[in-house]
Amino acid sequence: MPEPLEYPKAMLTRATLDACIKCTICETACPVSAVTPLFPGPKFVGPQAERFRDGESVDHSLDYCSSCGACTLACPQGVQIAELNSQARAVMKEDNMPLRDKLIGQTVLMGKVMTPFAPIANAALGNKLVRTVVEKTVGVHRDAPMPTARLHTFQGWMKKHQPPASPRTRGPVVFFSGCAGGYFEVETSIKTVEVLEHLGYEVIAPKQGCCGLAQQSNGLFDEATKSVLKLCDQLRSGGKDLTIVSASGSCAGMLKHEAHEIMGVDEEKLHDVGTRMREISEFLLELHAAGDLPTDFVRNDITVPYHAPCQLKSQGMGMPAITVMELIPGVKVIESGRACCGIAGTYGLKKEKYDIAQAVGQPLFDMVKEKNEGIAVCDTETCRWQIEKGSGVKTVHPIWLVHKAYGLS
Amino acid sequence: MRTIDTDVVVIGGGATGAGVVRDVAMRGYRAVLLERADLAQGTTGRYHGLLHSGGRYVVSDPRSATECAEENIILTRIHADAVETTGGLFVSTPGDDPEFPDRFLAGATASKVPAEEISVGQALRREPRLNPGIFRAIAVEDGSVDGWQMTWGTVNSAKAYGAQILPYHEVTGIERDGDQVRRVRAHDHKNGEDVTIDCTFVINCGGPWAGLIAGLAGCHDVEVVPGRGIMIAMNHRLVNTVVNRCIYPTDGDIIVPVHTVSIIGTTDVKASDADRLTIPADEVQEMLDSGEAMIPGFRQSRAVHAWAGARPLVKDTRVSATDTRHMSRGMSILDHHDRDGLKGLLTITGGKLTTYRLMAKNVVDEMCQQLGDTRPCRTAEEAVPKSESGKTYVVTHRLEDREADRMEEQIICECELMSRKMFLEEMRGRPSANLDDIRRVTRLGMGPCQGGFCSTRAAGLALHDGLIDVGRANGLLELFLKNRWIGLWPILYGAQVRQTALDQWIFSGTLDIEHLPEPEKAVL
Numbered sequence: 001m002p003e004p005l006e007y008p009k010a011m012l013t014r015a016t017l018d019a020c021i022k023c024t025i026c027e028t029a030c031p032v033s034a035v036t037p038l039f040p041g042p043k044f045v046g047p048q049a050e051r052f053r054d055g056e057s058v059d060h061s062l063d064y065c066s067s068c069g070a071c072t073l074a075c076p077q078g079v080q081i082a083e084l085n086s087q088a089r090a091v092m093k094e095d096n097m098p099l100r101d102k103l104i105g106q107t108v109l110m111g112k113v114m115t116p117f118a119p120i121a122n123a124a125l126g127n128k129l130v131r132t133v134v135e136k137t138v139g140v141h142r143d144a145p146m147p148t149a150r151l152h153t154f155q156g157w158m159k160k161h162q163p164p165a166s167p168r169t170r171g172p173v174v175f176f177s178g179c180a181g182g183y184f185e186v187e188t189s190i191k192t193v194e195v196l197e198h199l200g201y202e203v204i205a206p207k208q209g210c211c212g213l214a215q216q217s218n219g220l221f222d223e224a225t226k227s228v229l230k231l232c233d234q235l236r237s238g239g240k241d242l243t244i245v246s247a248s249g250s251c252a253g254m255l256k257h258e259a260h261e262i263m264g265v266d267e268e269k270l271h272d273v274g275t276r277m278r279e280i281s282e283f284l285l286e287l288h289a290a291g292d293l294p295t296d297f298v299r300n301d302i303t304v305p306y307h308a309p310c311q312l313k314s315q316g317m318g319m320p321a322i323t324v325m326e327l328i329p330g331v332k333v334i335e336s337g338r339a340c341c342g343i344a345g346t347y348g349l350k351k352e353k354y355d356i357a358q359a360v361g362q363p364l365f366d367m368v369k370e371k372n373e374g375i376a377v378c379d380t381e382t383c384r385w386q387i388e389k390g391s392g393v394k395t396v397h398p399i400w401l402v403h404k405a406y407g408l409s
Numbered sequence: 410m411r412t413i414d415t416d417v418v419v420i421g422g423g424a425t426g427a428g429v430v431r432d433v434a435m436r437g438y439r440a441v442l443l444e445r446a447d448l449a450q451g452t453t454g455r456y457h458g459l460l461h462s463g464g465r466y467v468v469s470d471p472r473s474a475t476e477c478a479e480e481n482i483i484l485t486r487i488h489a490d491a492v493e494t495t496g497g498l499f500v501s502t503p504g505d506d507p508e509f510p511d512r513f514l515a516g517a518t519a520s521k522v523p524a525e526e527i528s529v530g531q532a533l534r535r536e537p538r539l540n541p542g543i544f545r546a547i548a549v550e551d552g553s554v555d556g557w558q559m560t561w562g563t564v565n566s567a568k569a570y571g572a573q574i575l576p577y578h579e580v581t582g583i584e585r586d587g588d589q590v591r592r593v594r595a596h597d598h599k600n601g602e603d604v605t606i607d608c609t610f611v612i613n614c615g616g617p618w619a620g621l622i623a624g625l626a627g628c629h630d631v632e633v634v635p636g637r638g639i640m641i642a643m644n645h646r647l648v649n650t651v652v653n654r655c656i657y658p659t660d661g662d663i664i665v666p667v668h669t670v671s672i673i674g675t676t677d678v679k680a681s682d683a684d685r686l687t688i689p690a691d692e693v694q695e696m697l698d699s700g701e702a703m704i705p706g707f708r709q710s711r712a713v714h715a716w717a718g719a720r721p722l723v724k725d726t727r728v729s730a731t732d733t734r735h736m737s738r739g740m741s742i743l744d745h746h747d748r749d750g751l752k753g754l755l756t757i758t759g760g761k762l763t764t765y766r767l768m769a770k771n772v773v774d775e776m777c778q779q780l781g782d783t784r785p786c787r788t789a790e791e792a793v794p795k796s797e798s799g800k801t802y803v804v805t806h807r808l809e810d811r812e813a814d815r816m817e818e819q820i821i822c823e824c825e826l827m828s829r830k831m832f833l834e835e836m837r838g839r840p841s842a843n844l845d846d847i848r849r850v851t852r853l854g855m856g857p858c859q860g861g862f863c864s865t866r867a868a869g870l871a872l873h874d875g876l877i878d879v880g881r882a883n884g885l886l887e888l889f890l891k892n893r894w895i896g897l898w899p900i901l902y903g904a905q906v907r908q909t910a911l912d913q914w915i916f917s918g919t920l921d922i923e924h925l926p927e928p929e930k931a932v933l
Contacts, residue, residue: 018644018711021908022823022858040815048823051645051669051856052808059812077907 013084013261019077020047026081029074031339032066035359039064042071046081050088057092064356065089066344067217068310082314086262090219097219100139104346105215105223111183114149121149141354145343145385147184154182154189158205161193169200174238176255176277178248179210180381185248188381188396191403192247192280198406199287199294206238213254217345221263228259232269244276245283247399249379250311250345252279257315279312281321281379281398288327297405301330304401305371307364307387309380310340321379321398328405334371338364341378343386358390365390377401411597413573413606415439417776418593419614420580420622422446423453424556424762426614427563428769428788433612434570435791436773436784441606442564442572443595445579447846449560451683452616453762454849455718457640457674458667459651460484460552461763462497464524467516468509469658473739474520477763481550483789484559484766489796491558493803495666497551497651498532499524502702503542505656510545513655517549524549536648538704551651553667555802556762557849562793569794577841577933578604583611583626583754588746590626590753598933599841610776613756616721617683623756628749633758635683635719638675639692641900643700644711644857646804647671652703660692661699668804669825669856670713673700677720686717688899711904713857714896723759740768742775752779821870822863824856832867833874840876843933844868844889857905860893861912865920883925884932890916 026042027033033041038061045062062085071081093101114121124130131142154177173196181189193203212227232255235244246252256274259265278286287293308319322333341361342348348357368376368391376395378384384395403409419430422444430442444450463477485492501510510526517524525548532546533539564574575597582594593606615622617635624631646666654662660676676692693715700707723741740760745751757772770786777784792799807826811818819829835847844867847853853867854860864886872882897909916922 014645015706015710018857018904019907020857021904021911022862023911037816044820044823048826049808051824052804052826054646054649054804056805058805058809061812061815 013080013087014050016078016080017047017050017084020079021077023076025074025076026071026079029070029339031068031070031342031360032064032356036064036356038356042081042085045088046071046084047079050084053088053091055091057088059088060092062088062092064353066340066342066347066353066357066360068340068344069314070310070339073313080261083262086217086219090221093219098139100350101218101346102220103138104140104349105212105218105220107179107214108183108210111149111153111179115151115153115183118149118151135351139351140349141351144349144354145382145389147180147381147385150184150186152186154186155205155207157186157190158193163197163202166200168202170202172202172204172239172242174235174242174244175203175205176208176235176244176246176248176251177205178246178251178381181246181248182208185381185384185397188247188399191397191409192245192399194408195280195399195403195406196245198408204238204242206234208234211251211254211259213251213258214346216254216258216263217347225259225263225265228254228265228270229267231255232267232273235273236269242276243278243283244273245278245280247280247397248381249279249309249315250382252277253311253315279315279317279320279379281324282317284324284402285320288324293327295327297328298407299329300401300405302375303332303334303371303373304375304377305336305368306333306377306398307336307338307341307368307383309378309383310344312379321377325377325398325401328401331401331405333377336364336367338367340364341383341386341390343382345382348386357386361386361390368393368395411602411604413441413604415441415573415606415608417441417610417612418443418606418608419612420593421614421616421618422448422560422564422574422576423451423614423616424449424560424563424765425616425757425760425768427560427567428765429612429614429757429772430572430574431563431567431570431793432769432773432786432788433776434567434572435787436777436782440567440572441608442567442574443578443580443593443606444576445598447576447849448564448574449557449849451618452718452721453556453560455640455716456556456638456762457663457672458553458555458665459663459763460492460554461761462524462549462551463520463522464497464499464513464517464547464549464551465653465658465663467520467522467524468512470739471516471520473761473764474516474522476767477761478520478522478550480764480767481552484554484763485552485801486799487766487789487792487796488554488559488562489792489799489801491555491562491796492801493553493667494550494801495552495650497549497653498536498539499547499549499653499655500532500539500543500703501545501655502540503544505654507544509657510547510655513547517547522549536650536652538647538706539652540703540705545655547655551653553651553665554762555668561850562796565795566791566793575604580622580625583622585626585751588750588752590751608753610753610780611755612772612776613754614758615756616758617719619721619756619758623743623745623754626745626751626754628745628751628754628756631743631756632724634722634724635680635686636722637678637680637686637717637719639688639696639715639717639899640672640674641693641696641712641715642670642672643707644713644904645669645671647704647707647710654699654703661696664700664703666804668852673697673707675718680719683719686719688715688717688896690899693899709903711857712900712902713859713905714855714893715899716896721758721760740764740771742772744775746779821866822851822853822856824858824863825852825854827851827853827863829870832870836871836874836876844885845892848889854889854893857908858912859897859908860890861908861915864889880926880928881932884928887922887925888932890922
């Protein structure tokens with residue numbers, strides 16, 4: 001019997017299959033089954049197949065689920081379809097975890113190795129021959145979007161960084177960068193800290209590791225559980241009861257609900273961190289709703305295509321980035337209306353899934369190409385890399401617009 | 410009018426009748442099985458799916474316990490494709506008799522039923538949904554068995570030995586020549602035809618209807634009391650092991666994982682008519698309470714269907730006539746020569762599904778003795794067709810099959826993963842079948858949607874394949890849904906209400922099924 005998916009943990013999800021009335025709405029929402037017959041669809045692999053599982057997942061096609069969560073979001077009956085699938089996949093892969101899937105979950109390691117050799121690493125990742133070898137040996141597709149390594153980490157910047165001299169009028173907040181924000185999307189992290197400081201916050205960024213999301217989505221529940229609990233300790237060390245702000249929407253989601261709902265992690269420290277966690281746009285919108293957000297923005301006449309990532313949608317907070325960006329005079333946001341960019345964390349990197357991920361993202365790439373005036377906007381890292389690669393349009397975090405509108409860049 | 414000439418007529422197409430006709434055919438007799446409805450449509454198809462380890466009877470009925478333990482091993486071998494070796498647990502829930510587990514263990518040793526006490530922690534690790542307040546746990550070798558599949562396997566074996574199997578043939582008369590049985594008359598309901606079967610021996614395996622059948626031969630006052638029990642299928646497997654309460658056998662003390670569902674049973678109330686069994690609301694509540702005692706949260710889980718079955722209990726003067734639970738679970742053979750002066754008629758009744766083969770052996774042994782033949786029983790040695798490999802059923806089988814054929818095959822019943830090919834193969838093999846006949850062998854419509862999505866697909870496919878005409882397609886659909894509703898009304902609460910509401914909108918709102926044209930002749 002598999003240990004990582006003990007039934008007590010799974011009970012809460014498995015019980016939700018009782019709510020399925022076979023209406024098929026989830027199937028119509030699934031971006032993967034819309035483009036490939038290889039995936040039997042969320043209703044099939046979720047509430048239907050689950051009735052045929054007894055601590056064993058024999059239906060290997062469920063691995064074509066990208067875990068984007070569009071099904072769970074669409075289900076009017078409350079079945080946690082994507083969560084069921086993630087659990088079943090973890091059981092299925094337990095005895096046969098590909099090396100590739102273990103490696104691509106190691107996001108911190110990747111950043112640590114690449115940062116000191118950034119130019120070499122970037123050159124290597126841009127090299128066709130190297131990528132072909134990587135595809136053949138590891139199974140990461142040669143054309144899959146890869147992060148750009150930076151010469152400095154966010155933590156390195158933070159150490160040297162001098163906060164503004166003006167008095168800290170709003171007290172402290174904890175900043176959670178996420179691995180990508182720590183090593184690759186360093187600029188997004190810096191801009192977020194600068195905006196928070198501009199607003200008068202004291203920003204505390206304790207040493208922090210990985211949330212385990214990539215491990216979780218690859219079925220490595222043991223490793224992911226260890227990662228997320230360690231991270232909770234680290235973030236809690238920043239100060240009791242402080243709001244935790246993140247510019248990494250998917251990592252915020254891992255702490256808010258996925259670690260509990262998918263892996264059954266049920267510890268007080270996760271609950272504590274999860275309830276204090278705010279995605280940056282969500283945080284700014286809460287300030288605005290309370291009348292506490294200065295809106296002395298510099299005008300910016302631009303129309304931006306905006307894509308809300310799946311893992312942001314599944315947090316059940318709407319799309320706060322749209323409202324926040326449209327507070328800036330001249331900014332017009334066009335919501336993509338597309339289900340998913342296809343990448344789904346590490347899904348679209350895998351050689352056997354790359355084509356599917358591209359097909360899923362194509363309508364979004366087309367929309368971005370058609371509507372952009374130089375940039376596109378999206379809240380999570382891997383989605384930005386995917387959109388940028390698929391559309392050729394520079395894709396930034398919403399905080400970039402806010403940062404500019406406050407005259408900080 | 411058709412006429413058939415045979416040696417032995419077996420009446421009743423449940424597990425016992427199927428076992429008897431197989432045994433008779435394997436011993437080299439010509440044999441005909443008559444069943445008034447579909448095979449295993451009566452008691453055999455209306456139970457909780459338990460393949461007894463014997464544990465349940467170690468204290469109350471040690472002889473039955475031993476028989477069960479022995480037959481469990483044999484059935485697992487000869488009916489491998491119908492049996493799941495789930496294992497079983499007897500657990501003491503809070504408030505249960507603390508002395509009983511020791512009596513249980515002593516009884517198990519005495520009756521040679523394998524049983525081993527395990528720690529509460531081990532039991533909870535094995536079945537995490539179990540009530541954490543249990544204080545004793547004993548592991549036994551209970552399993553689950555699909556009664557329909559087992560019966561079909563048995564008759565397919567009988568057919569291979571030359572037996573004729575005639576479902577939907579209702580016996581209308583048993584005729585004698587002096588003091589010897591000579592002829593059975595039956596009516597073929599599907600074809601509207603009378604059939605006469607000349608024979609030298611009749612074995613009455615009518616279960617709760619055995620008294621009525623004996624009456625047709627002029628043998629009166631065979632008292633078989635139908636002991637009604639209700640069962641409820643829950644939407645998914647809340648346990649993967651059979652869970653019994655470790656108490657003296659009472660109502661609602663077993664949960665059995667069978668295929669995709671878990672079944673709780675059962676009550677035991679004397680019924681006057683085995684054809685009209687009710688599913689009273691108070692008994693439904695009693696089952697849910699019992700489920701809650703074993704598995705906290707049971708009441709919040711989704712129930713998908715309820716049904717009632719009738720045990721054939723032979724009236725025993727040792728217990729009160731209204732206390733059916735404690736009448737003998739052992740089998741009884743009535744020799745109508747001794748009893749009524751009629752040669753060539755035996756009635757076998759009582760018993761239980763797990764001991765069907767032994768019952769068949771005993772009655773056929775008796776027949777051989779009366780006929781002066783020495784022909785040994787071989788039913789325990791040979792597996793029935795499709796069970797030869799000895800590979801027992803597991804719940805993942807269908808998911809594995811659909812994974813293999815998913816790119817070529819359509820799925821007709823999504824809940825139970827029945828493919829188009831599976832449906833058409835059955836329907837082409839039996840074009841006169843109704844959708845319930847098909848359901849019993851394919852599980853069509855037995856999942857959470859209860860026919861809401863699959864029944865129209867099935868009826869349409871049969872029509873498209875040229876097996877039936879439009880009138881019959883409509884009739885089959887209506888009949889199927891009507892029958893599904895019998896088992897839905899008693900458990901209309903919680904999640905199943907939403908399902909039935911959706912199904913109702915589809916069938917009444919969109920398809921207006923209540924105003925389909927009347928079929929020209931009644932659909933059967």
